[in-house]
Amino acid sequence: MKPASKSSSYIDTLCIGFGPAGLALACVFDEKFAAKGGRVKRGFLALEKALTSAWHPNLLLTNTDINHHVYRDLVTPRNPQSPYSFAMYLKEKNRLYKFGLLGRPASRFEWSDYMGWVAKKLEGYVQYASAVTGIEPIEEEGELVGFQVEGEGFSYHTRKLVLSNGSSPKIPEAYREHLGSHVFHASEYLDRLKAFAGDIPKRWLVLGSGQSAGEVIADLIGKKDDIHVVSLHRSIGFKVAQLGQFPNLVFLPENIEYFKGLEPEGRDRFFNHVKSTNYSGIDVDESQHLYSLIYEDEVIGRERLKMAVNSQLLSLEKVQQGYQVIVRDTFTGALTEYEVDAIALGTGYEQSAVPALLGQLEAFLEKDAEGHLVVDSQYQVQLRNSDGVQLYVNGLSERTHGISDAQSFSAVAFRAGIIHESMQANAVIPVDFSI
Ligand SMILES: Cc1cc2nc3c(=O)[nH]c(=O)nc-3n(C[C@H](O)[C@H](O)[C@H](O)COP(=O)(O)OP(=O)(O)OC[C@H]3O[C@@H](n4cnc5c(N)ncnc54)[C@H](O)[C@@H]3O)c2cc1C
Incomplete structure (x- = not known):
């Protein structure tokens, strides 16, 4: 007892x-x-x-x-x-x-x-x-x-x-051992930024293709002119979340009932059909904002936001000046190396x-x-x-x-x-x- x-x-x-x-x-x-x-x-x-x-x-x-x-x-x-x-x-x-x-x-x-x-x-x-x-x-x-x-x-x-x-915040394995003041999940973003007390790192890697990743990038770049961000994506880049009326009917209570009645295999399939309504997508205005930022920078000959698409992390190492990040193109296998001061994980929740x-x-x-x-x-x-x-x-x-x-x-x-x-x-x- x-x-x-x-x-x-x-x-x-x-x-x-x-x-x-x-x-x-x-x-x-x-x-x-x-x-x-x-x-x-x-x-x-x-x-x-x-x-x-x-x-x-x-x-x-x-x-x-x-x-x-x-x-x-x-x-x-x-x-x-x-x-x-x-x-x-x-x-x-x-x-x-x-x-x-x-x-x-x-x-x-x-x-x-x-x-x-x-x-x-x-x-x-x-x-x-x-x-x-x-x-x-x-x-x-x-x-x-x-x-x-x-x-x-x-x-x-x-x-x-x-x-x-x-x-719970989703933290990819490779980043776990580095978690702290300079490597953190987006759910800690403002607290971590406050701790830099105005001395915000200049070179960032932001991981993810969802809303939080996009918002963190826009916020960082809006902070100061000399902040540079590498935006890392496994896919082709930021996609707009599925906003159409029909897929969004999935949020009606009767569709919860429908889902509950399915066998596990059917639930997986159904989930995959509709997940773009809520995951890994950004708003139209955010997509417009990020794209314009890259475009306008190009007009005046600078680059504050670098899109690293179709890319997978190969290695992450703490080096004297920050973090060395090597990514591999998932189609060509080409390797690219970046050095950044801080990493924000816009990797969602689980x-x-x-x-x-x-x-x-x-x-x-x-x-x-x-x-x-x-x-x-x-x-x-x-x-x-x-x-x-x-x-x-x-x-x-x-x-x-x-x-x-x-x-x-x-x-x-x-x-x-x-x-x-x-x-x-x-x-x-x-x-x-x-x-
Ligand atoms: C940035 C962001 C924007 C979002 N925007 C939208 C939106 O526009 N529309 C929408 O529908 N959904 C949105 N979501 C989804 C969001 O998950 C839900 O809106 C909502 O917050 C879920 O509520 P919840 O109470 O289940 O979880 P949470 O909001 O995560 O709240 C959980 C609470 O539990 C507390 N807690 C956790 N662990 C413990 C513990 N051990 N002991 C005591 N307390 C604990 C936390 O402090 C927290 O207050 C958004 C999510 C994020 C991250």
Whole structure:
């Protein structure tokens, strides 16, 4: 028997992460709470490692905007009458009419401000500066009866746990040993840049063909005239993301249902058909901007952005002056060498077969033939040898629910509703089982 720790507090529903997915879930809890006139216990706590709920703060760059419709906010697709909609935010900020005249999507600054506005209203549901470092099983006679959730300076136990901690930055193997102040993932971009305190390296390699890579390049080159960037691509260069209406129908809830019903081989095929709607593509305006930059530089006889396309990294070495990078043309085999001072990895995000946070629960996790978590249609992780516990993934189910269900706003609102409903339907007796 491995009981809950004596020094830990019991929370009915514990959520890890208070980004969009965690916020959307807290909205559901709060709406239910309000509907009962506040006469029930809140019973929900989110643990968030950051100090605020700012949305991808390290990539809050000027001239960036959201790539989804503002109706796909934290609540509207689930409950258009919610007090936490983007429209309510605009109304309270007195910008409802002005926003209508913008004629373009909301900026990422405004969307992040909206997240912060909701988070402020829900501050009773969150504990910031609380990075969860481990989840231990609480056992009774070999059965999993609860989760002990730990981090520096806090310890909670619960029977209902929701992982809303987002996808993880994808770091190609060859770059791992060099990670640090001068080699980093785009998700650290603004913090790393700030640390240079104005003395920004001049020669950069930026890896990747997606939105973050393009934005980092544009931002770097906009910083100073003497910054040079090599933009490394396995493919032909930046492609425009698939924006057509028809492929984007994949983001409709009914297409999530369709996807869930497919066999694994069909899911892979379907995913490949539609992935250009969300991955490895940039906006039309960004493509225009980067192309124009190269073109106009050529007119005046300079080169700040070098496109290294159809290229694969052959070797990366730390040298006295920076990093020596050798790439190979994937068609001709020709080698090219670059020397750079810093490297930004715009290599996107990934979802592992089993989220790292679940490592200590390994013995209780059901796995599919390929070693992935088994997640049911209500986002509940299937557990073995367990009694009265519920574990959900909120934003980590791309494999089972498809492209729109993770790493996008499309499903954030209604997924929160489904998880809440599933929790109620499978309600377990709320007991504090610490001894
Ligand atoms: C730059 C950028 C722009 C994007 N633009 C769009 C867009 O325009 N439209 C769209 O639909 N999608 C966009 N996306 C996709 C994006 O993933 C989703 O919009 C959304 O952020 C997903 O929300 P989430 O809560 O699942 O994950 P995240 O936003 O990653 O939030 C996870 C939260 O969990 C916290 N956390 C992580 N680990 C722990 C831990 N161990 N303990 C405690 N807290 C933890 C994090 O600090 C974070 O606050 C964009 C992504 C990026 C990177």
